[in-house]
Amino acid sequence: MVTIQINGKLVQAEKGEMLIAVIRRQRIDIPALCHHDAVEPCGSCRLCMVEITKKDWDGWSKFVTSCLYPVEPDLIVSTHSPRVVELRKTILDLYLARSPKSEIIQRMAAEYGITQTSYQEVPDGDNCIMCYACTRVCEELGCNAISAVQRGHKKIIAPPLGEPPVDCVGCLSCANICPTHFIEWNDDNGKRTIWGKQFELVSCKICGKKTITRDFAEYLVRKRNIPANYFEICDDCKRTELTKSMGKIVIAAQEISK
Amino acid sequence: MKYRFVIDPVLCTGCRTCELACAFSHAKNLKQGRSRIYPLSHAQDKYVPITCLQCDDAACVKSCFFNALRRNEITGAIELDLNRCVKCMACVAACPFGCALFDDIHNEVVKCDLCKGDPACAHFCPTKALKYTKL
Numbered sequence: 001m002v003t004i005q006i007n008g009k010l011v012q013a014e015k016g017e018m019l020i021a022v023i024r025r026q027r028i029d030i031p032a033l034c035h036h037d038a039v040e041p042c043g044s045c046r047l048c049m050v051e052i053t054k055k056d057w058d059g060w061s062k063f064v065t066s067c068l069y070p071v072e073p074d075l076i077v078s079t080h081s082p083r084v085v086e087l088r089k090t091i092l093d094l095y096l097a098r099s100p101k102s103e104i105i106q107r108m109a110a111e112y113g114i115t116q117t118s119y120q121e122v123p124d125g126d127n128c129i130m131c132y133a134c135t136r137v138c139e140e141l142g143c144n145a146i147s148a149v150q151r152g153h154k155k156i157i158a159p160p161l162g163e164p165p166v167d168c169v170g171c172l173s174c175a176n177i178c179p180t181h182f183i184e185w186n187d188d189n190g191k192r193t194i195w196g197k198q199f200e201l202v203s204c205k206i207c208g209k210k211t212i213t214r215d216f217a218e219y220l221v222r223k224r225n226i227p228a229n230y231f232e233i234c235d236d237c238k239r240t241e242l243t244k245s246m247g248k249i250v251i252a253a254q255e256i257s258k
Numbered sequence: 259m260k261y262r263f264v265i266d267p268v269l270c271t272g273c274r275t276c277e278l279a280c281a282f283s284h285a286k287n288l289k290q291g292r293s294r295i296y297p298l299s300h301a302q303d304k305y306v307p308i309t310c311l312q313c314d315d316a317a318c319v320k321s322c323f324f325n326a327l328r329r330n331e332i333t334g335a336i337e338l339d340l341n342r343c344v345k346c347m348a349c350v351a352a353c354p355f356g357c358a359l360f361d362d363i364h365n366e367v368v369k370c371d372l373c374k375g376d377p378a379c380a381h382f383c384p385t386k387a388l389k390y391t392k393l
Contacts, residue, residue: 037341038324137344141323171346202351212351220348224320230354238356239296239308246308247300250267 004075019066020048023079030079031088031108032067033179034131039140041067044131045179046091047108051078063087085112093117095129102127102180127182128157134174134183142223143167146174146195164197170213204234211235261333262393263372263380265307269387272297272305276379276388283378284368292361294370295379295388307388309379310357310370312336318349318358318369327369335372343367 002013006026013022018041023030034045043065052069053061053076063084066077078084092109097119099105109115130148134157138145145168149158159165170192175183185194192199192213199213211217217231233241277293284291295309312335319327319336326342327349329335338349345367349358358369372390380390 036344037339038326038344137324141346171348173344173346176345212347216346216348217351220321220352224352226317226321226352227354230317230352235350235353235356235359238354239298242308242355243298243300243306246267246306247304250304250306251301254268 002071002073004071004073004077006077007079013071015071017071019050019052019064019069019071019075019077022071023050023066023077028079030066031092031111033104033108033129034133035067036133036137036177038177039133039136042132042136043068045129047088049084049087049091051081051084052076088112089114093119097121098125099127099129099180100125102129104180105129127180129180130155130157131179132157133177133179137173137177141169141171141173143169143219145169159195159197165195168195168197169216169219170194170197170199171216202231204237205232206237207234209234209236260392261375261390263309263312263377264389264391265309266387266389267304267306269385270297270305270307271385271387272299272303273384275382275384276307279378279382283373286364289363291364292359292368294357294359294368307379308355308357310336311355312370312372317352317354321348321352323348330371330374333372333375335370335375337371337374338367338369340366 002015004011004013006023007028011022011026020032020035030048032045032048034042035048046065048066049063050066051061052064054074089112092112093114095105096109096114096117100121135147145165146157146159148155150156172185172194175185175194185192190201190203190210192201199215201210202212202214202217203210211234220226221228274297276295276297280293280295281290295307297305297307299305316336324342324344326339327336330337350360350367358367361368377390380388
């Protein structure tokens with residue numbers, strides 16, 4: 001256990017834990033877009049910046065991204081000092097210039113008192129903020145279907161060569177983790193389209209309800225050793241089937257006890 | 259494991275008090291959660307309360323790529339860490355008993371976590387068909 005000081009309060013933390021986890025456990029709200037517990041932290045959105053110092057640093061302090069900074073003994077953290085707030089305001093101002101239509105960025109900026117960006121808005125600026133949450137989650141799944149392509153201001157997240165990705169299984173993890181809801185997909189008529197690739201959805205054998213994509217089911221069978229027949233029927237029908245088989249056992253047990 | 263969640267289907271009358279207790283105890287933002295327990299009928303006036311069986315070799319745990327589903331060693335329940343969940347629906351599709359559910363209202367995956375060792379359904383069951391007892 002390590003003792004650190006957050007906004008003047010002494011707090012216990014596990015060794016090796018990242019600062020953001022400790023700060024959020026204290027119910028202190030610091031904004032972050034790229035952070036998600038499911039994936040490795042990468043510190044690309046810069047919004048979770050905090051100011052840290054120590055007693056023996058002679059009054060010096062530095063700014064670190066709390067999602068990437070492991071706790072150290074005797075650390076003094078301030079999450080809302082005037083300099084951090086100023087820093088965060090600048091970042092949000094820049095985000096607002098880049099993605100003026102994003103609701104989450106508008107909301108976050110409004111919390112810091114920014115409703116209109118002081119920079120020039122990017123013409124046709126999309127909602128992608130290059131946080132790499134989607135590529136990191138795809139990597140975690142073991143698919144690596146998407147990555148950043150091109151360089152500089154032309155950089156976008158896309159499948160290789162701009163073609164429908166071969167390795168994508170259509171699980172929607174990337175679309176769900178995207179903080180600004182930029183990744184588009186749609187389910188229509190038993191087909192799912194994402195990244196320009198079309199997937200067939202598994203239909204329940206009994207009621208016809210659509211569950212996950214066939215590619216994802218096959219991926220789970222292959223990678224995680226789950227029997228293929230688990231994916232044949234939907235969760236509602238599985239419960240009904242379980243009730244029927246349990247019912248048979250109950251009736252048989254009652255007859256034996258008579 | 260000290261305690262076990264015991265279901266006695268013979269005693270179940272299908273009154274659905276457990277469903278209400280579950281939905282209310284998992285309420286969020288002043289809205290009821292989706293119930294994790296369902297007393298389903300298999301014959302006339304015969305019910306079996308269906309809920310997560312907390313399997314030893316659980317398909318939901320195996321299917322999760324993000325370690326969001328982990329067993330709580332104290333209660334024995336498999337708990338879902340919503341901060342780690344990315345809603346890929348792998349556990350919902352993989353559970354052979356259909357007990358990992360998707361809550362449309364709160365837009366999140368839910369499963370029985372035995373209320374962190376104090377199941378509300380067992381408290382409210384009028385016929386004691388649901389029990390949380392020492393084995």
